[in-house]
Amino acid sequence: MGILDFLKRKPEASAGVAKERLRIIVAQERSTRGGPDYLPLLRNELLEVIRKYVNVDVDAVNVTLDRDSGHEVLELSVALPEGKPATSA
Amino acid sequence: MTEIIVVTSGKGGVGKTTTSASLATGLALEGKKVAVIDFDVGLRNLDLIMGCERRVVYDFVNVVHGEATLKQALIKDKRHETLFVLAASQTRDKDALTQEGVEKVLDELTKEGFDFVVCDSPAGIEKGAHLAMYFADHAVVVVNPEVSSVRDSDRILGLLASKTRRAEKGETPIKQHLLLTRYNPNRVEAGEMLSVKDVEDILGISVVGVIPESENVLAASNAGVPVILNDDSNAGLAYKDTVARILGRELPLRFIEPVKKGFLKRVFGG
Ligand SMILES: Nc1ncnc2c1ncn2[C@@H]1O[C@H](COP(=O)(O)OP(=O)(O)OP(=O)(O)O)[C@@H](O)[C@H]1O
Ligand SMILES: [Mg+2]
Numbered sequence: 443m444g445i446l447d448f449l450k451r452k453p454e455a456s457a458g459v460a461k462e463r464l465r466i467i468v469a470q471e472r473s474t475r476g477g478p479d480y481l482p483l484l485r486n487e488l489l490e491v492i493r494k495y496v497n498v499d500v501d502a503v504n505v506t507l508d509r510d511s512g513h514e515v516l517e518l519s520v521a522l523p524e525g526k527p528a529t530s531a
Numbered sequence: 532m533t534e535i536i537v538v539t540s541g542k543g544g545v546g547k548t549t550t551s552a553s554l555a556t557g558l559a560l561e562g563k564k565v566a567v568i569d570f571d572v573g574l575r576n577l578d579l580i581m582g583c584e585r586r587v588v589y590d591f592v593n594v595v596h597g598e599a600t601l602k603q604a605l606i607k608d609k610r611h612e613t614l615f616v617l618a619a620s621q622t623r624d625k626d627a628l629t630q631e632g633v634e635k636v637l638d639e640l641t642k643e644g645f646d647f648v649v650c651d652s653p654a655g656i657e658k659g660a661h662l663a664m665y666f667a668d669h670a671v672v673v674v675n676p677e678v679s680s681v682r683d684s685d686r687i688l689g690l691l692a693s694k695t696r697r698a699e700k701g702e703t704p705i706k707q708h709l710l711l712t713r714y715n716p717n718r719v720e721a722g723e724m725l726s727v728k729d730v731e732d733i734l735g736i737s738v739v740g741v742i743p744e745s746e747n748v749l750a751a752s753n754a755g756v757p758v759i760l761n762d763d764s765n766a767g768l769a770y771k772d773t774v775a776r777i778l779g780r781e782l783p784l785r786f787i788e789p790v791k792k793g794f795l796k797r798v799f800g801g
Pocket of ligand 1: 540542543544545546547548549550571652653654712713714742743744745746748749752766
């Protein structure tokens with residue numbers, strides 16, 4: 443590192459953050475792609491409801507629509523936070 | 532057989548026109564007969580990058596509307612016998628291009644014995660971008676190591692796999708080539724920029740080339756000479772490698788390692 447570099451502010455190593463954010467958003471957008479336009483909205487509303495009860499991550503809810511020989515299956519999956527087993531209220 | 536290549540990205544300003552010009556020129560250097568078409572209706576630019584802006588008389592929309600023949604509208608490149616440019620129209624009417632019209636022009640280029648047609652797509656995912664990709668056999672998806680560009684290119688990859696003629700007809704899918712441009716290995720090493728591997732991991736597809744960020748690109752556009760013709764430029768050489776890979780040759784990636792600074796720069800920074 444040069445003498446003058448000590449005087450300049452070093453930019454943050456932010457590429458790792460970028461990669462992690464992209465990994466999540468790309469996976470999320472792929473899962474609702476090709477489905478009806480309401481899927482992302484449905485996902486977000488579900489997420490809001492679930493968050494009233496459990497503090498899950500923003501990428502915890504997965505909504506997919508599968509076409510299966512003639513009929514469509516709407517599949518929801520919710521990943522609950524680790525170490526906190528669901529308590530019966 | 533004529534192969535149609537779309538150069539697309541979703542996000543604007545990532546280097547589609549720069550890439551289209553160098554790709555088309557590179558294919559011509561390889562002895563192929565090539566037409567490069569500007570699909571950016573209303574924002575003609577490819578003619579400037581190719582250095583033929585003063586010779587545009589008729590454009591793509593004129594041909595589609597039967598106001599000129601394809602022969603009249605194709606501009607022969609000054610430097611390469613087998614390279615032709617079809618300029619975009621300056622009309623503000625975004626509906627000037629139709630799917631049938633585009634198909635007609637591509638069919639005529641096929642009959643004329645062109646080996647490759649390179650389609651320079653406009654930004655976005657609207658009609659113009661859709662028309663540019665619809666008939667393609669290959670897609671070069673231009674991406675910068677930057678969050679919004681990577682996300683948009685994933686959307687484009689999704690559209691290529693579903694909203695194109697090959698997809699609709701259930702034929703073999705479009706061949707997708709991911710081209711990472713404006714890459715700066717020093718910034719990658721400093722952890723400030725997504726690496727080749729990061730981008731490949733996120734998108735789940737490997738790159739066909741990596742074009743370094745280079746001041747030669749601006750100089751090339753200033754002069755109207757595609758950067759691939761500059762053999763002293765890393766960007767130009769990286770485009771040459773990319774063309775070779777698209778033609779099926781295997782070459783290792785170059786210019787993706789950081790450049791070590793000289794002694795003076797190490798002392799004084801910069
Ligand atoms: N490898 C590179 N190094 C430095 N600058 C570059 C590089 N590639 C492209 N540029 C610059 O980026 C800018 C945008 O390039 P270009 O016009 O090719 O993008 P585009 O994707 O066609 O844009 P649009 O979406 O508006 O059509 C130009 O100023 C160009 O000189
Ligand atoms: Mg452009």
